[in-house]
Amino acid sequence: MVVFITSVKHPLNAFSYETVWDYLHETLFSVCSQVEDEYRVIVVCNKVLDRFEQTDRVRKKVDFIEVDFAPPSLVSNPSTGLDACYKDRGVKNIVGLLHAKKYKYVAQIM
Numbered sequence: 001m002v003v004f005i006t007s008v009k010h011p012l013n014a015f016s017y018e019t020v021w022d023y024l025h026e027t028l029f030s031v032c033s034q035v036e037d038e039y040r041v042i043v044v045c046n047k048v049l050d051r052f053e054q055t056d057r058v059r060k061k062v063d064f065i066e067v068d069f070a071p072p073s074l075v076s077n078p079s080t081g082l083d084a085c086y087k088d089r090g091v092k093n094i095v096g097l098l099h100a101k102k103y104k105y106v107a108q109i110m
Helices: 017-031 056-061 082-100
Strands: 002-007 041-047 062-066 107-108
Touching: 002 082, 017 041, 017 062, 041 107, 056 062, 056 107, 062 082
Parallel strands: 002 041, 002 107, 041 062
Antiparallel strands: none
16 A cells, blocks of 8 residues: 655635645546546645535545644744745644554655
8 A cells, every 4th residue: 555645734824725725626636537446535734625525436535634833933924934844744744644644655746
């Protein structure tokens, strides 16, 4: 089994958190449309949008891990700065790796 881990930026540091989730929805739809069935996807985020529509395939293959971390920057827009973004992504990836330790192979989606 292969496990893919990705993270979603903090809602306060996104120009449009809804747009971020629209892109994630498209990505998960693509990944979950694969013929191969031996995979899992772990998405670490601060908040799952209520309007996020999950298909049966997404519900079966994707684990959403919600964390309650402070925003990496107090700047409430996409000009957060690379260092803050790297720190946010790094901490969320550690959470994803801890969740994924029960699986055999792990790949990080950048």
